[in-house]
Amino acid sequence: MIIILKPNCSEEQLTHVLEKIEEFGLKHDVSQGEHRTLIGVIGEEDVVRNAPLRAIPGVENVVPVLKPYKLASREVQREDSAFDVGHGVTVGGGSLGMIAGPCAIEGEDVLLEIAKSVKAAGANILRGGAFKPRTSPYSYQGMGEEGLKILRKIGDELGMPVVTEVMDPRQVELIDKYTDLFQIGARNMQNFNLLTEVGQTKRPVLLKRGMSATVEDLLMSAEYILANGNPRVILCERGIKSFDSSTRNLLDLAMVPNCKGLSHLPIIVDPSHATGRPELIPSMALAAIAAGADGVHIEVHCRPEEAMSDGQQALLPDQFAEVMEQMRKLAEVCGRTIPKPSSN
Amino acid sequence: MIIILKPNCSEEQLTHVLEKIEEFGLKHDVSQGEHRTLIGVIGEEDVVRNAPLRAIPGVENVVPVLKPYKLASREVQREDSAFDVGHGVTVGGGSLGMIAGPCAIEGEDVLLEIAKSVKAAGANILRGGAFKPRTSPYSYQGMGEEGLKILRKIGDELGMPVVTEVMDPRQVELIDKYTDLFQIGARNMQNFNLLTEVGQTKRPVLLKRGMSATVEDLLMSAEYILANGNPRVILCERGIKSFDSSTRNLLDLAMVPNCKGLSHLPIIVDPSHATGRPELIPSMALAAIAAGADGVHIEVHCRPEEAMSDGQQALLPDQFAEVMEQMRKLAEVCGRTIPKPSSN
Amino acid sequence: MIIILKPNCSEEQLTHVLEKIEEFGLKHDVSQGEHRTLIGVIGEEDVVRNAPLRAIPGVENVVPVLKPYKLASREVQREDSAFDVGHGVTVGGGSLGMIAGPCAIEGEDVLLEIAKSVKAAGANILRGGAFKPRTSPYSYQGMGEEGLKILRKIGDELGMPVVTEVMDPRQVELIDKYTDLFQIGARNMQNFNLLTEVGQTKRPVLLKRGMSATVEDLLMSAEYILANGNPRVILCERGIKSFDSSTRNLLDLAMVPNCKGLSHLPIIVDPSHATGRPELIPSMALAAIAAGADGVHIEVHCRPEEAMSDGQQALLPDQFAEVMEQMRKLAEVCGRTIPKPSSN
């Protein structure tokens, strides 16, 4: 932590700042520049971070030096995290999680049809929403527990781990019975009580980046889960807000290598929500793999025009199979492996 | 709703689109332009809004004509909403809610000291956080129920309604026992389950705008509360994300007249979180009143450098009293009234 | 300037960094923290600012301490700048510049009609575009020199200084013959050659903030003009880009007190371009005055539906007169003065 004093900071004020630092059990190192006095604060930055140092008279600015997250940090763990997410599927450390499925679970037949098609194309994790966060109270809100049962049944039938969104701390116990991974949606990335709850389970968590979250914000939300004892967090980039409305959101692929430098956690990219336009999804899925992502998350529907939610951004099974094939070739060139679809 | 077809849309595709519209029980009106065919969809827009029309082959774009919110809309209710928020204080319709207090409740003595000072300056609603949404799991998380008790006690002692944040559906019942208004924080603006819960209480709700929420997003979140039976929602502008980090957030004052045109709900402005810099708060509080806001929300602390949370953005009691005095004069010129502080 | 070294920075790298600093004729002050080593760089920051210190191996980050602008800075000049802009009108230091007129000059009769109306309402500077920066090559591009002649003539007739946009360094000489103030539009805020050219004239410059310019970017562009010898720059906030398309741009009123803290230059607010919606302009004009602005810039047209450019955002003369009257009352309460309209 560096404290920059105002140009007109008095001797008394300086003394007061130094006393405050000592009160926190920290040391200081004053550096008198030509135009400004700087104070290096030496010791555990966490202690200082929570102190309102900028509120002390004479202080112009406070510059943090260390990152505010620890468990999520590459400095704490050098090697990539990789872990089993169910049914023998590993995500991280070169193993790619290929998540696919419909936006919402709409019934057993339609989910089975979609699940079979994405599995045949090589997807290794099945997604489907039972509780849907909808902007409008008048929109379809999901099948609830009935949907969870269907998802679990089909996941087991096909031997695929399943992921579904949890929106409310009160749903954690229920969903925990049926799912392999929890998904935390973009709108709940800073729902700290929900993060705490899933942090106290033993299930891996797919944590989606909030629409206006910085990379540091995302890693701090991961830290909540890690600090509560659950080390299995997968970050997910799904686009952020921008001034150009020609795509639904703005996909930030540079966050992939950026996060990889800062954190050991795996990162998956969701080009479906990021673009909201099926014709852009394949290119962005390929770019995600090239950028170093540990997988993708793509919405697929057999009959998008009949989908209960977000049909306009779903790929058809054929389109999904085609982009899977291209990603497989690309991954190979990049030294990673997307498993071949099983022949059954 | 207007459907714009692709330039190369076939006759078959057009027929299919029209059939789909009829399936929803709606009428259509086809308009053949020189370069594009347009279809006006006539009937209840809500029905169509949830249908994935953009997923139908041949459709280029779908343009909504009506707003997706109803109960929050100025079209449904022409006159301004105004309602009692406790202890005889009305917000809306020319009556201003002047909310002040510390970021976090830190103890009875310090809250009483702050509360007395803001009341003496003319504040008519007392704020204080007992459950704090903190970006870091290692930061101070609030006093919990003990804090709520202190807040209630001091509110009653001074005859001020109190407002405190609710972060979790599970806290609604507890907080409901102690508070006059619920605050929904920016990070929870799209926590739909929480909105639903507070919508089922009888308490007014101070709904803060999310950091990347459009005005329509905010009104849709208000609609969740209204649709659940609670008509008393106060909107709150507290700054949105921007590319300029010289202020904590970017205060969007144009949203005040913008919302007033679209909705009958009162709007309060929070210059404390919007700027994060005490020296900018007074000007922005004055500008908020001039822009037509129904009140302000300002953080005040007697000793900011000792505050447990956000001390760096708190005004001192003297600074608050001064800006209250200026706002009072300004409001008068603008034809509204900020009540004089009581003499006791 | 503070240099933060990487955690694994070697002794050799540190030595190399220190040598580099000495090469620039600067001193250094090394502070060994628990987790990071910091180097305070002492001396003229400008010298260091241009050196690629971040490119030196072992350097993690470089934190500037001083502002990169000097002449524009409040540290160099404590008191507000105020200057004559023609016909005895002063802007700055409590004197407000009330700029009004049509987007484009469309002919003598229509300009005279508009100019008389805005003058009668109390405007003291007349605006009108002769060279128009249009997004489309197929849109109306302005009357050129003929327009300038009309503007000059009417300005002199009514005793009002005039302001018009300059888009091209090659136009500076021509426009200089006719105008009192140069306007630099938002799209040209970082057209450094144009800034240099107007910096070499003796005319005041109305410098509009770019759509994605930070406050620091704006002040750096002002610095270009000042450094070329022209001290008379008026900053102009006209809205920046945001994710909410319900207004044309996002008006950033907090930049007014923010800039006033950093710089002595006057600041004018343009609610017309900021909102693009006539019904929002009056509130934002009032808010601008309350926020401490040194004036406003408002587009007015007698028959907006016949305007050659931006008619949809013009106020009618009556609407303008009404908001002028309100601003006058507001300014009085805020301790500033908007001159009464002359009775002739």
Next chain:
Amino acid sequence: MIIILKPNCSEEQLTHVLEKIEEFGLKHDVSQGEHRTLIGVIGEEDVVRNAPLRAIPGVENVVPVLKPYKLASREVQREDSAFDVGHGVTVGGGSLGMIAGPCAIEGEDVLLEIAKSVKAAGANILRGGAFKPRTSPYSYQGMGEEGLKILRKIGDELGMPVVTEVMDPRQVELIDKYTDLFQIGARNMQNFNLLTEVGQTKRPVLLKRGMSATVEDLLMSAEYILANGNPRVILCERGIKSFDSSTRNLLDLAMVPNCKGLSHLPIIVDPSHATGRPELIPSMALAAIAAGADGVHIEVHCRPEEAMSDGQQALLPDQFAEVMEQMRKLAEVCGRTIPKPSSN
């Protein structure tokens, strides 16, 4: 163009709107909905686009149906544009332009050293700035004509076409003597007079996207060049502004397939300016190729810590050679070809 009328629009107002449309020589098609009346405007949209229809009383909104650009549009030209940019190098239609070189030309020896290294790695276009747009008037501004001579000489020596930035319409004639391609920088993307000037030359133009330009804005700027007679425009994505300052800008790779759908013009991606961090450039260069870009633009310097400009974001020659090798393999998988470096 669709005109949406206000719910309370009177018969008289409707008649007035229809008369206005007829005045422009256009036809109309009125569609009476349950809640709103819509008017489809039939005819040349350009005529209407410039009319201030939103300023007519009773009009709520105006929705354009057609794109405002024509020559740049995929509707006008179905097949990809591809053209020679000098020395037999083609860009577009599957041929990739691999642009590399230093930010600024600093002297003959250093440019030759860099140019040889990037050519050996497979770059086929050499870049170097002679006139530099610098945020600060106190920063290095470039070598000017002397730099251009050096660039030309080395380009010819190595058989590489060269590209350099033009910032001012007055420089066009001079730079035209020395360069193969003009570069228009991000800050000048809407410098319409400069676009017009380069549109009147016969040289290809590398048009960089402005920091807050939508894809439509970029295509409109390309349209300026095309409408002036120069069909050879290469679009360039170089990152836009965002709220996350951990990268210099935010690379928008989805704009590549997005633009490809809308326009036939080639698109090149610049990961150097987009990220500003050398460690992120390789991944983003690979992702750009995977996304379908027609090439990349990468800054390279032999000794970044001595660079006169932007040294902190330059790749070393070895790093560049490595990413070129990876891009070559990737391009092959994607069905495109990056030529092998020549052996001389």
